[in-house]
Amino acid sequence: MNPVSPANSGGADAAxxxxxxxxxxxxxxxxxxxxLSTAKKAELDATKQRPQN
Known part of the structure; x- marks a missing residue:
């Protein structure tokens, strides 16, 4: 059986x-x-009023 050589490895490398x-x-x-979403969530959390005990 003859081994099959790759057609063009340059195309594969480029891909x-x-x-x-x-x-x-x-x-x-x-x-x-x-x-950005983490910063927005932190900003939103900071504006929420939390009950004082």
Whole structure:
């Protein structure tokens, strides 16, 4: 049996690099969203009146 050689690994490498860049961008955006929502929640909690005992 003859081993099958990969057609063009350059295309696969480029596709992987593109996916990694997209994934990294998504992580960065998610981090910013989490940071903003956490700040808003903290701000909202600070404005709530809490009963004094």
């Amino acid at each position: 992987i690099e593109k996916m990694e860049a997209t994934f990294n961008m998504a992580i960065e955006k998610s981090s910013k969203i989490t940071e």
